[in-house]
Amino acid sequence: MQLDRVDLKLLEMLQQDGRRPVQALSEEVHLSARATLNRVRRLEAEGAIEGYRALISRSAMGELVSVFAEIALKDQRQSAIQRFEKRMAATPEVVACYVISGRYDYIARIACPHLNHYHQLINAWLDDTALGVEKIVTNIELQTIKEFTGFPVPRE
Known part of the structure; x- marks a missing residue:
C-alpha cells in the first residue's frame, strides 16, 4: 500500500x-x-482504515479492575493454540490479547467488575484441560499513565 x-x-x-x-x-x-x-x-x-468506533469512558462502565495476565500454555500444538485463541477472542472480559516472545506465550488485558470475577474467570481457564493453560501470572493495573490512542503515523 x-x-x-x-x-x-x-x-x-x-x-x-x-x-x-x-x-x-x-x-x-x-x-x-x-x-x-x-x-x-x-x-x-485498501484496509488502511479498518473501522471506526467510539472510545467509551472507563468511568462510564463503573469501577473495573484492569488486569494484565501473562499466560503460558502446556501444549504448543496448533490445535491447542487455536482452541486457546478462540476462547480469548470469545471472552468479553478479554479486551486485548497478544502472542509474545519470552517466558510466556500470551499477554492479555482483562477488564472485570471485581477481582473475584477475574479469579473465577482464570480458574475456569485453568480447570479446562482442553484449553491447556499451564500458568497465569496476574499483574493488576494500579494507574493508567497513557492509554492506547492509536499507532504513530510516520512523517514523510
Missing part, C-alpha cells in the same frame, strides 16, 4: 477523531471535499 503525505495526514486526523467532517479534513489537507472523500474511501477499501 503506497501512502503519500496527504494519506498519512488523513490517517492521523481520523485516528484522532473519526467523526471529523470531510469538509474539515479537506481544509487541513488542501484538497476539495470530493477528492478528500475519495481518498478516505480508498484508504478504507
